Each structure stands twice: as structure tokens, then as C-alpha cells.
Amino acid sequence: MQPTNLSRRGLLQGAVLTAGAAAFLRTALTPAPARAQMGDMPSGTVHSFSTGGVTVHSYVSPAQTVHVTSHVLELGDELLVCDATMIPPTAAEVAALIASTGKPVHTAYVSHEHPDHWGGVAAVEGVTYKTLPQIREAIAAEAANGEFAEPTSLLQGENLVLGTTEIGGVTVEFRHYEATEAPHIIVAVLPEQKIAIVQDLVYNGVFFAPGVDRQNWIATLEMLRDDPAFETLLVGHGLPTTRGEFHTAxxxxxxxxxxxxxxxxxxxFIETMQASFPGYAGEFLLSLAEPYWDR
Incomplete structure (x- = not known):
């Protein structure tokens, strides 16, 4: 099969950046090495920026763990934490990032069922993760196979309450979407700062997992693309980006x-996708085509 003819111009058609979004891409992200012992694995990186009184720290794991991200947001004198990454060494770097802020965690949550986002929960000591009951049930079933340390703090944690709340004086809205990349996924929106933590609804420069229902996934992204509530996207794999990435996705x-x-x-399928997107990382995620193939 010949590679799909897809140019960067085609991907970005219609993804016009506002002046503020363009400035964000040029100057806002401040990369720094994460601070924890990784053994033979390279350290992840932390990318930080501040807007509207909120400071965002996005931890991006190294290529060996498909650039999966966890986000630590400083909301006043409290923290909002999303996900724990996949393995203990990267989760330890997330824990170190949390500790470096000197602030307590108000809410930590796991966004969806896939183990690259919850596998490291046990290594984030002192933090109890919340999630939705449907997500917790799926995680409990997968954790039973013993491939990952049992995420006790998550399995015994409280349910995340959907809707609008306030953390550290900042408004946060928790939303739930179904049948996209995962059966269930939580999106957190900070409307005053125009930030959305979309996790695996959008990957940035990393091959996407096959997903549960690609047509519904596309429809969900089209709906979010037209939602004026956010300009900045914190994604599940790769660097933070702007709303133009909805079009790319x-x-x-x-x-x-x-x-x-x-x-x-x-x-x-794998060969054609690699040829069609030669600049993308995370080739391991394409191998998930095998278990998804007959679904």
C-alpha cells in the first residue's frame, strides 16, 4: 500500500493561531530535566508556563515510555494533578515534581483506563487518586493480571465528581466523554485560563492508539474544536499545544x-502509518493494532 498523501499544510489547514496562542508556542514553555533517579532510562522533561494566575507543569516521559504525560497545576496554594504515567521511574519523577512545588494536592485523578496513565500510581506516594467508577472498574480488572503494581490508592480512592468546582480559588470543570480513544475519559477545563486537560483525546507528534470508536472520537474532537472555552491543550502524549491541534488530530x-x-x-497498517507520518514518535503505540484488529 502506498503512503497516504498528507502534507503539513493539509494537517494545519484551518488551524489559525491567535496572537496569544502563537506567543505561547514561541515563549511560554520552559523545558527542564525532571529530578529523579531513572537508572539506565533518560529522564523525562518538565515544561512549565503560567497564565491567569495558574502555573502549569507538564511532565513528558522519555521516548521509551511513549512520551506519556502527567500534569501538575498550581491553583493558588493547592495542586490539581492529572495521571501518574506508566512505570515507577517516571512516576517517581512526577512525585518529585509535585514535591518541588511545596503545595498540597487538592485533587489528583486518573483520566482513563489505559495503564500508561495509571501504571505508576503506586510510586506517587502520599497522593490518593480519584477517578470515575467506570474507569476504576476497568483498572481493577487489568491490575489483577499483575503486570503493574496494584494502584491501591486509586482503587480505594474516592469517585471524581463531575461538573464545576473551585480549587485554590480557580474554577475547574470536570467533563466525561465516552467511546473515543478509551471507553471513558475525563477532561478538565479551566475556563478563566482557557486551558483544557484533554489527555488521550489528542496526541501531539506521537502515533495515536487505535481507539474504541474512531468515528465517535472524531465527532467528539469536532465538538471540542468548536468549543470556545479553551485555547491551550494539555495532551496525553507530547508537549502542551494550542486548540489548532484539534484539527490536526x-x-x-x-x-x-x-x-x-x-x-x-x-x-x-503499521508500515503505512509510519510512512504517512514519518516525523511521529511512539512507534510502540502502533503495535496495539494487533489486539484491536478483530474488534
């Missing part, structure tokens, strides 16, 4: 769906 998913339908087997 939609086009990527359309290509992925066509390649999926046209491929004779997972190997052909």
Missing part, C-alpha cells in the same frame, strides 16, 4: 481510519 484519525480499512493485516 481530526485529520490524523481520518487517515488512520482509511489506512485501517485498506490494510490487509496489522503489519501493513
Amino acid at each position: 481530526i485529520e490524523y484519525l481520518k487517515v488512520m481510519d482509511r489506512v485501517w480499512q485498506d490494510s490487509a493485516n496489522p503489519a501493513e
Whole structure:
């Protein structure tokens, strides 16, 4: 199969940046090495910026763990934490980031069922994660196979309450979307700062997992693309970005769906996706085509 003809111009068509968003991409992110012992694995990086009285720290794990992210937001004198990454060494770096702020965690939550986001929960000591009952049930079933340390603080944690609340004097809205990249996913929106923590609804420069329902995933992204509540996206894999990435993600998913339908087997799908998106990282995520293939 020939690679899908997809140019960067085509991906970004319609993704016009506001002056503020362009300035964010140029100057706001301040990368720094994470501070924890990683053994033979390279350290992840922390990318920080401040807006509207909120300071955002996005921890991006190294390539070996597919650049999965965890976000630590300083809201006044309290923290909002999203996800724990996949393995103890990267989760230890998230824990070190949390400790470096000197602030208590008000709410920590796991955004969805996939273990690259909850596998490190046990290594984030002293933090109890919340999530939705449907997500917790799926995590409990997967944790039972013993591949990851049992996320006791999550399995015994409280349910996350959806809707609007206040943390450290900052308004936060928790939303729930179904049947996209995962069966269930939590999105946190800070409307005053125009920030959305979308996690695996959007990947930035990293191959997407096959997803539960790509057509519904696209429809959800189209709805979010037209939502004026946010300009900055904190994603599940890769660097924070702007709302223009919704367009890129939609086009990527359309290509992925066509390649999926046209491929004779997972190997052909993987080869074509790699040829179509040569600059993308996280090739391991393409291997998930195998268990998804007959669904």
C-alpha cells in the first residue's frame, strides 16, 4: 500500500493561531530535566508556563515510555494533578515534581483506563487518586493480571465528581466523554485560563492508539474544536499545544481510519502509518493494532 498523501499544510489547514496562542508556542514553555533517579532510562522533561494566575507543569516521559504525560497545576496554594504515567521511574519523577512545588494536592485523578496513565500510581506516594467508577472498574480488572503494581490508592480512592468546582480559588470543570480513544475519559477545563486537560483525546507528534470508536472520537474532537472555552491543550502524549491541534488530530484519525480499512493485516497498517507520518514518535503505540484488529 502506498503512503497516504498528507502534507503539513493539509494537517494545519484551518488551524489559525491567535496572537496569544502563537506567543505561547514561541515563549511560554520552559523545558527542564525532571529530578529523579531513572537508572539506565533518560529522564523525562518538565515544561512549565503560567497564565491567569495558574502555573502549569507538564511532565513528558522519555521516548521509551511513549512520551506519556502527567500534569501538575498550581491553583493558588493547592495542586490539581492529572495521571501518574506508566512505570515507577517516571512516576517517581512526577512525585518529585509535585514535591518541588511545596503545595498540597487538592485533587489528583486518573483520566482513563489505559495503564500508561495509571501504571505508576503506586510510586506517587502520599497522593490518593480519584477517578470515575467506570474507569476504576476497568483498572481493577487489568491490575489483577499483575503486570503493574496494584494502584491501591486509586482503587480505594474516592469517585471524581463531575461538573464545576473551585480549587485554590480557580474554577475547574470536570467533563466525561465516552467511546473515543478509551471507553471513558475525563477532561478538565479551566475556563478563566482557557486551558483544557484533554489527555488521550489528542496526541501531539506521537502515533495515536487505535481507539474504541474512531468515528465517535472524531465527532467528539469536532465538538471540542468548536468549543470556545479553551485555547491551550494539555495532551496525553507530547508537549502542551494550542486548540489548532484539534484539527490536526481530526485529520490524523481520518487517515488512520482509511489506512485501517485498506490494510490487509496489522503489519501493513503499521508500515503505512509510519510512512504517512514519518516525523511521529511512539512507534510502540502502533503495535496495539494487533489486539484491536478483530474488534
